Amino acid sequence: MKTTNKILLTDFNNPIIKTIKAVNGFSNLRKKIVNLNFGILIVLTLFSTDIISQSKVGTTVGQFLKIEPSSRLVGLGNAGTSLSDEASAAFYNPASLGRINGVDIQFTYNQWLADIKYNYATAAFNIEDLGTFAIQVTSLNSGDIEIRTVEKEKGSGLYYDVSNISLGLAYGIMLTDRVSAGIAINYLQETIYNTSLSNIALNFGVQYQTAISGLTIGASVSNFGPRSSYDGRDIFFNYDADPDKHGDHPRLPAELRMGSYSLPTLFRVGLSYAVKITDWNQFIISSDAMHSNDNSERINIGGEWSFLNTFAIRGGYRDLFLEDLEGGLVLGAGAKVGFTETSIVSFDYAWADYGRLNSTHRFTVGVHF
DSSP states (O other), rough: OOOOOOOTTTTTTSSHHHHHHHHHHHHHHHHHHHHHHHHHHHHHHHHTOOEEEEEEEESSSOOGGGGGOOOOHTTTOOOOOOOOGGGGGEEEEEGGGGGSSSSEEEEEEEEEGGEEEEHHHEEEETTTEEEEEEEEEEEOOOOOEEEOOOOOTOSSSSSSOOEEEEEEEEEESSSSSSEEEEEEEEEEEEEETTTTEEEEEEEEEEEEEOTTTTTTEEEEEEEEEOOOOOOEEGEEEEESSOOTTTTSSSSSEEEEEOOOOOOOOOOEEEEEEEEEEEEEEEEEEEEEEEEEETTOOOOEEEEEEEETTTEEEEEEEEEEEEEOOOOOOEEEEEEEESSSSSEEEEEEEEEEOGGGOOOOEEEEEEEOO
């Protein structure tokens, strides 16, 4: 007499049922990925509007938000969207914070164009099982500029300055062992003499460490926020509708109508590849493609060779294929010294060529523990 083995489809511990459920789960995951891709496509479409003949250079406020703070990543051609390992990398992509362990503090001094002073400080600290939090402070000051008028074109003896400041909070977390995501919110204020504006800018991004060892992909959006306009006592004045007419009011109170302007919103996508040659010898190549609402598309590319686990030499080229580009070559170097088994002090320098505008010099000091 033969015995027939029947498979009960209601037995959820059955291996066949488990396989079916796993396949269904994979199918649902695939649907979610497809939906995510559609979402990314929609975002890219929104950011790709107005890609026509005009580049809209000089039509946004908050230009100081585009000045890169990290001497290391500037030396890599400003291609930092897929890189991490330092708190300043959050400027390019807040998702980089998810890969930071411990505490990382950095200070940058930048001798910017036309003797403008630029300073940046950031501190990031990781809380186990919660993620990494960071604070960021950026300041820019033009120094004293003499006021000149039509009547006093050689100088009035009075001075003004341009000062910008940004205060930010950022957060990054590892969603999986390969995927990190991050977000940052910045309050910014621009002041020109007695006139100023303020606004809020949002940065967000994601990084993915692929199954290929050393290959990382990143994407981010920077300076996303509402339009803003200047305000202050300098927009108020007295107005005479007809100076040649007598008997009317010669000093009518009036106010200039100020236009509102967007922030310099920037979309980045990049990839980097790290090759470990020996235990003390590594090479990294990185590249970013960028689209902004106030300029045309461009590409940054750079490389870093680190050796003896202490020194690094960097080089790259920024804004490739940008129309009317001034300069582009960037070079840099760095060193890090370990004082204890858990604490490291790093020193980085970057030189960037801006053509007829001359060059800039950045110095960054970091403490990692």
